[in-house]
Amino acid sequence: MSLSCPFCQSINIMIVEASTQQSSTTLASLVTPTTLGALGSTVAKTFNLPPIVGGIAGTVLGSVLNSFTEQSIPSQQNLCFCHNCYQKFPTHLLH
């Protein structure tokens, strides 16, 4: 692929690291074992289940949320920045 801007065709572009860490970090910080444990016991109380069931439910929920988090990471890409037109665009637009 030739490194040229898809907007103005300038070759004066730079690949910049996308600041993708923030969203996943925020989500990961929300999904803590403590949060999930509390959530699990709340669910257990709601459905009148033994606390161990709530703990398992919390763990399962946590792994589901973690899989979502892991899946969202590959979709986030590096960005290119054009010094000519000041556009930012994903690297897959480069052909």
Ligand SMILES: [Zn+2]
């Ligand atoms: Zn440009």
